[in-house]
Amino acid sequence: MDHPEETGGDPGPTRGREATKARILASAKELFTNEGYGSVSSRMIASHAGVNVALINRYFGAKRGLLTELLRADGVFPGLIEGDPATLTRRLAEHAVSRLHGEGTALQRALDDSAGDPDLQKVYQGRITTAMIDPLTAYLGGDDARAHASLMSAVMLGLTRVRLVEGATALRALDRERLTDRLQALLDLCLDGFGEPEDDGEPGRG
Amino acid sequence: MDHPEETGGDPGPTRGREATKARILASAKELFTNEGYGSVSSRMIASHAGVNVALINRYFGAKRGLLTELLRADGVFPGLIEGDPATLTRRLAEHAVSRLHGEGTALQRALDDSAGDPDLQKVYQGRITTAMIDPLTAYLGGDDARAHASLMSAVMLGLTRVRLVEGATALRALDRERLTDRLQALLDLCLDGFGEPEDDGEPGRG
């Protein structure tokens, strides 16, 4: 607020619309990270940002808009889907295990814990489809691609869920490599074709 | 309200504490079923039951208490875990597909759609552990039992999640038998032992 800090090409005004928006966003991020989403009220954010409550709704539509804005930057699976198809399930498995162990950005962790809030649901609802299932579907290709993507997403989301409701201590206690292997196997199994009536076939990935 | 009607062995009073509680519960069930949990307020329930709002908190502690009470009767997996161990995963798979298609009681369906509400979360949070993971753990037995149970729960919960956020239309469009087979295979894979460093072993169920 008193360090105008012009770092060169990047315009970072300390007053005016953009500065206020940035200040609100920064406060929201900090508070959400430390307190979770549901526990932080609009008035708390405004107070922390030294700003009137009404501005949150003016600039972001609603409290939920803050969340959308904060999440717009990073994907649900940042950079995981793109890459070598042969190792996709491995990457996802590693990512899942990582999240299971509470790794990731502090904000991600906080929001994982706050999952369940209706606002968060609504925001994620769109993001899971557009940033996870849709890209996976496109990436996999083919007719049943969306079904495969949905199954994989189910496994990934289910793990988050178990961590949320139960802590997943038993899973976290497992050897990390073995758990990753198992998750990868589960994800691979999600990718098997649905065409053959044989329930117990060879791994027909792709 | 004016028919004290003692029907003999079964006490079903229309006045007094128990009758009022029953009336509130019935109204809550009906409204939750038709409108979802979050959309129904305490005052709506009270009004529908012809009762004062304060009685809800007097008799059930809070709105959440209504939910707990309504769910106390039926399990998360009613009667699925008990039974022939050899067909456990089959039963769970069939149950999952059934829920995916929106079958089950009307209340279950409504609450599935309302999942995400913090109150519902808190109630489910306990129930998923005590009515799903714990019994599964006990049922499976052994040292890694809880890890296996957690993995299975993840798959089951993930499916609910995908249905909630994306609709799971692609999965529901699949041949039901094939989807059930696939889910069963996934659940079976959850049960494989973690002990062997070999990632691709025989089905060491149990």
Next chain:
DNA sequence: TTTGACAGGTCAACAGCGTTTACATATACC
């Protein structure tokens, strides 16, 4: 019959939430 205790029910309020409306103020342009 009168008295008192008490369970059952009502009413109005509390504190909080997200959001909106009407208003004040500073900025920038003609």
Next chain:
DNA sequence: GGTATATGTAAACGCTGTTGACCTGTCAAA
């Protein structure tokens, strides 16, 4: 200077779940 327009403010709205103080009818004891 005058005026439009962006920016910020204060106060309220309507809603939520929840609570404490107050009636009221029933029943038992004196």
